Amino acid sequence: SQTIHQWPATLVQPVGSPLSLECTVEGTSNPNLYWYRQAAGRGLQLLFYSVGIGQISSEVPQNLSASRPQDRQFILSSKKLLLSDSGFYLCAWRETGSRETQYFGPGTRLLVL
Amino acid sequence: GQNIDQPTEMTATEGAIVQINCTYQTSGFNGLFWYQQHAGEAPTFLSYNVLDGLEEKGRFSSFLSRSKGYSYLLLKELQMKDSASYLCAVRGTNDYKLSFGAGTTVTVRA
Numbered sequence: 001s002q003t004i005h006q007w008p009a010t011l012v013q014p015v016g017s018p019l020s021l022e023c024t025v026e027g028t029s030n031p032n033l034y035w036y037r038q039a040a041g042r043g044l045q046l047l048f049y050s051v052g053i054g055q056i057s058s059e060v061p062q063n064l065s066a067s068r069p070q071d072r073q074f075i076l077s078s079k080k081l082l083l084s085d086s087g088f089y090l091c092a093w094r095e096t097g098s099r100e101t102q103y104f105g106p107g108t109r110l111l112v113l
Numbered sequence: 114g115q116n117i118d119q120p121t122e123m124t125a126t127e128g129a130i131v132q133i134n135c136t137y138q139t140s141g142f143n144g145l146f147w148y149q150q151h152a153g154e155a156p157t158f159l160s161y162n163v164l165d166g167l168e169e170k171g172r173f174s175s176f177l178s179r180s181k182g183y184s185y186l187l188l189k190e191l192q193m194k195d196s197a198s199y200l201c202a203v204r205g206t207n208d209y210k211l212s213f214g215a216g217t218t219v220t221v222r223a
Contacts, residue, residue, distance in 0.1 A: 049210065099208070106154075
């Protein structure tokens with residue numbers, strides 16, 4: 001069966017510091033991968049998605065970037081965090097070529113102070 | 114663009130039925146999803162509709178009318194554990210992406 005991991009689970013960072021969040025998927029090959037952000041009391045905002053290694057589509061221009069160095073690894077980064085970057089960051093995957101649902105990881109709660 | 118609307122909050126009594134409506138205006142349509150999200154947790158998949166009609170899964174059912182741009186999620190025999198946010202999401206022309214509504218927070222009272 002497939003599993004998706006995210007770490008860290010919780011992170012408190014000062015404004016201006018860098019960020020690296022990691023997501024890995026097990027039990028599948030060449031998945032579609034996604035990064036979402038959910039601000040408090042808000043819906044899910046798609047940040048990036050990837051259909052293969054090195055292929056990144058950006059949905060919202062901002063101070064975040066994403067990379068996919070390996071087939072089942074998806075990384076969200078920032079060089080300098082802003083207060084507005086606080087939120088719940090969710091990684092999701094979907095079987096490639098499938099029209100089924102996306103499955104979400106446990107999430108990383110980020111607080112920028 | 115994508116526009117997905119759902120009520121912000123609903124309250125119901127344990128054992129009752131609640132219907133959460135979702136209306137959408139999207140660029141193309143390739144399926145509608147409902148997710149449940151408990152506070153502080155990740156969303157979990159509940160149902161998928163791509164054709165008009167009702168899909169039933171135990172206590173949960175989801176309905177779709179593509180011509181009206183409308184769906185609802187029906188929760189029957191409510192239990193306290195059903196207190197959560199329910200997210201409506203639509204897949205449009207881009208087959209890779211889902212657009213989410215802001216979610217409906219359902220509170221079940223004893």
